[in-house]
Amino acid sequence: MNSMSRRAFLADVGRGMLVASIGGSVAADLGLGWAHAGPARETLDFGELEAWAGLLQETPVERLQSLLVDKLRSGDVDLDRVLAAAALANARQFGGEDYVGYHALMAMTPARVMALELPATHRALPILKVLYRNTDHIQKNGGRAHEVLRPVEASPTPAGDPALALRATTRAADREAAEAVFAGSARRSIDAAYDDLQYAVHDDTEVHRVVLAHRAWSMIELVGRDNAHTLLRESVRFCVDAEKRRVARGRPEPEIRRVLPALLDRYVLHEPKLGQRKLDDAALLELSETLYDESPAQAAEAAAAALAAGVSIEDVGEAISLAATALELRDRSRRVHGACSGVHASDSANAWRGIARVTSPRNGVASLIVGAHHISKGGRY
Numbered sequence: 001m002n003s004m005s006r007r008a009f010l011a012d013v014g015r016g017m018l019v020a021s022i023g024g025s026v027a028a029d030l031g032l033g034w035a036h037a038g039p040a041r042e043t044l045d046f047g048e049l050e051a052w053a054g055l056l057q058e059t060p061v062e063r064l065q066s067l068l069v070d071k072l073r074s075g076d077v078d079l080d081r082v083l084a085a086a087a088l089a090n091a092r093q094f095g096g097e098d099y100v101g102y103h104a105l106m107a108m109t110p111a112r113v114m115a116l117e118l119p120a121t122h123r124a125l126p127i128l129k130v131l132y133r134n135t136d137h138i139q140k141n142g143g144r145a146h147e148v149l150r151p152v153e154a155s156p157t158p159a160g161d162p163a164l165a166l167r168a169t170t171r172a173a174d175r176e177a178a179e180a181v182f183a184g185s186a187r188r189s190i191d192a193a194y195d196d197l198q199y200a201v202h203d204d205t206e207v208h209r210v211v212l213a214h215r216a217w218s219m220i221e222l223v224g225r226d227n228a229h230t231l232l233r234e235s236v237r238f239c240v241d242a243e244k245r246r247v248a249r250g251r252p253e254p255e256i257r258r259v260l261p262a263l264l265d266r267y268v269l270h271e272p273k274l275g276q277r278k279l280d281d282a283a284l285l286e287l288s289e290t291l292y293d294e295s296p297a298q299a300a301e302a303a304a305a306a307l308a309a310g311v312s313i314e315d316v317g318e319a320i321s322l323a324a325t326a327l328e329l330r331d332r333s334r335r336v337h338g339a340c341s342g343v344h345a346s347d348s349a350n351a352w353r354g355i356a357r358v359t360s361p362r363n364g365v366a367s368l369i370v371g372a373h374h375i376s377k378g379g380r381y
Contacts, residue, residue, distance in 0.1 A: 017187035017296055044150065053088045055085075056089045064132060068124075080222050081222075083127055084222035087231060092148070094138075094234075095233065096241075101137055102234065105234070111127050125251065153183065164200070166200055166377075182236045190225050195360050201213050202370045207347055208315075211347055212235050263300060268308065273310055274306075276312050291320060291376055313357070320349045320372055327375070328340075329342070352367045352371030
């Protein structure tokens, strides 16, 4: 007899409630019946969000919008709940390694922000758009039969610093080991895991690397801390995949891997006490122009010097954002596509600042040093 875990049982109960709410004939049309023939396939389960995650993966995309509108109008689901389920379905399907897939995930937080700024009658529109894109790409990539993320076993706690162990395994492009180390960090606490993750995120300055980590964290209030590990795993896998591609293409190690530890040493920022000094408008503009004009290494040093002098992370972060805005406003190419340097710089500046606010003091200052390196005209977008 096949045994069923408590979570699997509750997932089936949740699916049963969903099937009951939408009706048996609709469920059959949408392919939401149970399939217990043969051995169960090892898969992630999202508890009370599982039924909705499955629906968003399995509903034929041409029927998705009308179904969701009906369920939203009836009050069977709200926008936050369905968006949380979509984020988890995306993570399970793509694992941070599919370009369109992780862009769909990264669009969810901005869609929610836009929704909250709209009148109630129009609030669903930006979210319905990103949900359609998400489900469409999931189904174009094989749906549930081709999910990427599976349950992972945590490795024993490393003898040294878990953050350094995670960075070492991502640099080695050892996905299995990196996932196991990160699962161990998450077992301690999700906050510890996010802090450890930053050591790998800081290893390169590339917009998707930092924005994916930032947007995953921003979704935790929706998916719940029990499911947070699933979203953050995507960043671990992204870092591993990026390292594989770097080595395969014969690219040198990113400059930031030398610059960041040297600046932390030089300005004694390994265990910093975050300063509260505010810059006046003239000083803030001067710092932003330095970040804009100088080389990436010089921009990083300017940020490190300001932080060591007690300037607040908010003011250094604001200078980074102003430099990113200058990149956009002074772009003579007149490109309006999202992949232009100014748009990517602004997105990455927002992400570096967001990470700095919620991580340890060491990772806060490190994020802004890396962000300054990233934002200068010679930065990588």
